[in-house]
Amino acid sequence: MNPDPVLETLNLTKVFPGVIALDDVSLSLRPGEVLGLVGENGAGKSTLMKLIGGVYPPTRGSIRYRGEAVQFRSPKDALDAGISIVYQELNLISHLSVAENIFINRLPRRRGFVDWARLYREAERILAESGMAGIDPRAIVAELPIGVKQSVEIAKALSYDAQVLLFDEPTSSLTGPEIENLFAVIRRLQERGMGIIYVSHHLDEIFEITDRVHILRDGRTVVEMPTAEASEELVVSRMVGRDIQDIYYKGAHEPGEVVLTTRGLSDSVLQNVDFSVRSAEVVGIYGLLGSGRTELLKAIVGARRLRSGEVLLRGRSVRFQHPQDAARAGVIYSSEDRKGENLFFGQPIWKNETYIALQIGRFATLGFTRVAEERRAAAEYSEKLGVKAPSLDTDVDHLSGGNQQKVCLAKALINDPDVILLDEPTRGIDVGAKLEIYKLIAQLADQGKAVVFVSSELPEVIGCADRVYTMAGGRITAELTGDAINEENVLKYCLQTTPSGGTAT
Amino acid sequence: MKLNRSLFSSSEFIVFLALLAVGAFFAFTSPVFLTKFNLLNILLQSSIQGIIAIGMTFVILTAGIDLSVGSVVALASVLMALMLHAGVPVWAVILINLVFGVAVGVFHGFSITKIGMAPFIVTLATMAMARGLTMVFSDGKTIFDFPPAFEFFGAGQVGPISVAVIIFLLYALVAEVVLRSTVLGRNIYAVGSNLKAAALSGIRTHWVLYFVYVVSGISCAIAALVLTGRLGAAMPTAAMGYELDAIAAVIIGGASLMGGKGTIIGTIIGVLLIGVINNGMNLLNVPPFWQSFLKGAVIFLAVMIDSLKNRPNEA
Numbered sequence: 001m002n003p004d005p006v007l008e009t010l011n012l013t014k015v016f017p018g019v020i021a022l023d024d025v026s027l028s029l030r031p032g033e034v035l036g037l038v039g040e041n042g043a044g045k046s047t048l049m050k051l052i053g054g055v056y057p058p059t060r061g062s063i064r065y066r067g068e069a070v071q072f073r074s075p076k077d078a079l080d081a082g083i084s085i086v087y088q089e090l091n092l093i094s095h096l097s098v099a100e101n102i103f104i105n106r107l108p109r110r111r112g113f114v115d116w117a118r119l120y121r122e123a124e125r126i127l128a129e130s131g132m133a134g135i136d137p138r139a140i141v142a143e144l145p146i147g148v149k150q151s152v153e154i155a156k157a158l159s160y161d162a163q164v165l166l167f168d169e170p171t172s173s174l175t176g177p178e179i180e181n182l183f184a185v186i187r188r189l190q191e192r193g194m195g196i197i198y199v200s201h202h203l204d205e206i207f208e209i210t211d212r213v214h215i216l217r218d219g220r221t222v223v224e225m226p227t228a229e230a231s232e233e234l235v236v237s238r239m240v241g242r243d244i245q246d247i248y249y250k251g252a253h254e255p256g257e258v259v260l261t262t263r264g265l266s267d268s269v270l271q272n273v274d275f276s277v278r279s280a281e282v283v284g285i286y287g288l289l290g291s292g293r294t295e296l297l298k299a300i301v302g303a304r305r306l307r308s309g310e311v312l313l314r315g316r317s318v319r320f321q322h323p324q325d326a327a328r329a330g331v332i333y334s335s336e337d338r339k340g341e342n343l344f345f346g347q348p349i350w351k352n353e354t355y356i357a358l359q360i361g362r363f364a365t366l367g368f369t370r371v372a373e374e375r376r377a378a379a380e381y382s383e384k385l386g387v388k389a390p391s392l393d394t395d396v397d398h399l400s401g402g403n404q405q406k407v408c409l410a411k412a413l414i415n416d417p418d419v420i421l422l423d424e425p426t427r428g429i430d431v432g433a434k435l436e437i438y439k440l441i442a443q444l445a446d447q448g449k450a451v452v453f454v455s456s457e458l459p460e461v462i463g464c465a466d467r468v469y470t471m472a473g474g475r476i477t478a479e480l481t482g483d484a485i486n487e488e489n490v491l492k493y494c495l496q497t498t499p500s501g502g503t504a505t
Numbered sequence: 506m507k508l509n510r511s512l513f514s515s516s517e518f519i520v521f522l523a524l525l526a527v528g529a530f531f532a533f534t535s536p537v538f539l540t541k542f543n544l545l546n547i548l549l550q551s552s553i554q555g556i557i558a559i560g561m562t563f564v565i566l567t568a569g570i571d572l573s574v575g576s577v578v579a580l581a582s583v584l585m586a587l588m589l590h591a592g593v594p595v596w597a598v599i600l601i602n603l604v605f606g607v608a609v610g611v612f613h614g615f616s617i618t619k620i621g622m623a624p625f626i627v628t629l630a631t632m633a634m635a636r637g638l639t640m641v642f643s644d645g646k647t648i649f650d651f652p653p654a655f656e657f658f659g660a661g662q663v664g665p666i667s668v669a670v671i672i673f674l675l676y677a678l679v680a681e682v683v684l685r686s687t688v689l690g691r692n693i694y695a696v697g698s699n700l701k702a703a704a705l706s707g708i709r710t711h712w713v714l715y716f717v718y719v720v721s722g723i724s725c726a727i728a729a730l731v732l733t734g735r736l737g738a739a740m741p742t743a744a745m746g747y748e749l750d751a752i753a754a755v756i757i758g759g760a761s762l763m764g765g766k767g768t769i770i771g772t773i774i775g776v777l778l779i780g781v782i783n784n785g786m787n788l789l790n791v792p793p794f795w796q797s798f799l800k801g802a803v804i805f806l807a808v809m810i811d812s813l814k815n816r817p818n819e820a
Binding site for chain 1: 686687688689691692694695698699701702703704705706707708709765766
């Protein structure tokens with residue numbers, strides 16, 4: 001029979017002022033089991049993780065760990081007891097070595113000085129035990145690829161003799177092989193009898209790695225079932241609370257004339273990129289991290305310095321020197337990095353939405369802003385895009401990822417641009433919001449816009465785009481149209497680094 | 506989750522309460538404090554600090570810092586004095602002085618945007634260089650004796666109000682309008698809030714940075730004009746440590762050194778708070794060494810209250 005659970009939560013409830021973040025959630029985790037935790041943003045996943053990890057205490061309910069009721073007063077209490085969280089943003093100190101990071105705060109000492117020999121020995125042991133023997137404990141973290149950094153983070157968690165490991169969106173910045181590697185590590189930990197909770201937006205991962213899946217919606221448990229008995233559609237519909245027909249809405253557009261072309265675009269990353277997009281067309285760009293997809297979009301709007309090549313807008317060479325020039329010409333780039341490169345935190349929704357417009361002289365007379373007009377336009381676009389917020393004056397910090405993304409889109413669309421370059425518009429947002437964005441992309445093309453859509457999720461590129469470019473190593477490796485847009489083709493071309501020169505239809 | 510920032514929970518309001526509290530304390534402990542003469546005096550003494558702090562607000566809004574302000578004021582003061590003694594007409598002296606302020610700002614802007622130096626380092630270097638040049642040009646001596654038309658800007662009166670105070674308030678008004686109601690003002694907040702997002706949103710971030718350092722330079726030039734006129738002398742050791750008072754006033758007023766947050770109103774209240782404390786302690790005959798300590802303690806408390814209030818409450 002099943003062994004006793006290593007971790008249980010009983011009717012766990014957390015109330016924040018004005019919000020019930022978690023409502024009566026009970027789950028149990030047995031040793032050697034991977035439990036998938038899914039739900040839209042705001043469903044309560046993070047709150048649940050933080051309650052288990054001792055970040056804050058529950059309002060009601062209790063946590064039982066190895067058969068005893070526990071009350072963690074701080075993350076350190078939880079760590080010491082053997083519960084570790086591997087967070088989405090890695091908490092490593094980049095200029096220190098792997099070993100120092102693993103034992104940070106607990107560096108082995110001899111007569112008051114750090115015992116380096118022992119430190120490296122211990123680190124090596126921990127890395128070897130978790131199947132990461134290839135990592136040099138002396139390596140400086142900053143110089144490691146992100147996948148290896150994550151392994152270090154896991155090793156750090158294990159160094160506390162963890163019995164329970166919580167993963168919070170661990171793959172959000174990993175590439176395919178790195179994800180495989182992570183799964184291999186998780187499986188090994190599972191064999192060693194560790195209990196693992198795995199939170200992810202990526203359902204394919206949930207299906208690959210978990211034994212049971214626990215679905216949350218609005219802070220409550222919707223259902224928990226063995227993963228083998230669930231289907232992707234079932235999970236999505238339970239998460240969103242409604243049935244999903246037509247996840248990818250293709251719209252009814254027929255691509256028109258070529259609007260934007262690049263010829264031989266090269267810079268420090270890009271190598272001789274020829275690319276084009278037509279009016280009323282959705283062009284997908286698929287490539288792994290570092291393939292040059294983001295650089296291409298930035299180069300087009302003049303946010304990167306070109307070495308050679310040109311950008312043509314309706315046949316005329318434009319060579320934008322600054323994103324402002326591009327915006328004036330009706331070409332707008334929306335960055336994937338909402339917090340780092342797109343939104344202004346600490347500022348309200350309406351101001352965020354009108355920044356690009358202000359730069360090209362809209363909503364202003366002789367440099368003075370016309371606030372009433374700005375607010376009217378922001379209200380209109382927030383409504384169009386379905387931004388859910390208490391008011392236009394709400395700071396964007398308080399919005400969920402999906403709503404922040406909608407604000408980014410409103411900011412890009414408020415000028416009614418002809419060419420819209422969307423960099424990973426669905427990254428890190430919940431399923432419901434993703435569906436709305438797919439639909440919006442199709443609608444924009446229906447209105448005759450040229451839409452370029454970068455994504456690292458294969459199904460959405462295949463599902464949304466009329467034409468797909470694959471990129472690798474700063475080059476375009478293939479252009480796919482029609483039936484040639486399929487998983488096999490896209491993967492094949494995005495992994496090769498020499499251009500096929502070929503076009504497949 | 507409460508999202509609306511009401512008037513009563515704003516940083517400015519809290520500092521305003523602190524100002525009232527400190528004022529009330531001095532009103533009870535000193536019979537002179539609440540007299541019209543003394544209150545006007547506080548305003549007058551705050552006006553030079555205030556002009557500098559307004560420039561500093563622009564810079565700090567972009568997550569920058571200008572450590573050179575005190576030295577630049579002293580250098581501008583000595584340069585004006587030398588020009589006046591060389592017989593340059595007053596209007597030309599004032600004009601050249603403003604051009605000098607602009608030049609300092611352009612130098613900072615260039616070093617920060619084109620060379621990529623950190624604002625702290627650039628302005629630290631200027632602070633030392635400007636003070637050094639002040640000593641060189643003045644030979645370490647105080648320069649006296651200026652035409653009355655020049656001293657008018659620092660010592661003149663319009664009715665009961667000093668010209669210095671009028672300059673300060675007008676300057677504050679212009680600054681407030683620029684920050685609140687212009688695209689440029691909006692862009693200044695954007696650059697401080699998120700530099701990369703600002704550039705990708707089409708904001709010419711280099712020009713914005715040039716602008717704020719030029720504003721700071723002009724503020725120093727204006728402050729030098731008022732200070733020299735008021736003292737009737739250009740002292741090479743003038744305005745020592747003004748950079749710290751200006752930064753303190755801006756931060757007390759609710760701005761963040763991380764950029765993107767702060768207002769002119771807040772800065773003015775911050776300047777007045779420091780002015781009231783200085784004035785009140787003089788009235789109460791607090792020994793100078795203790796004055797410095799107490800002023801520091803009040804700055805600490807004011808910023809602490811604001812920080813506690815704005816501590817991110819996780820949800």
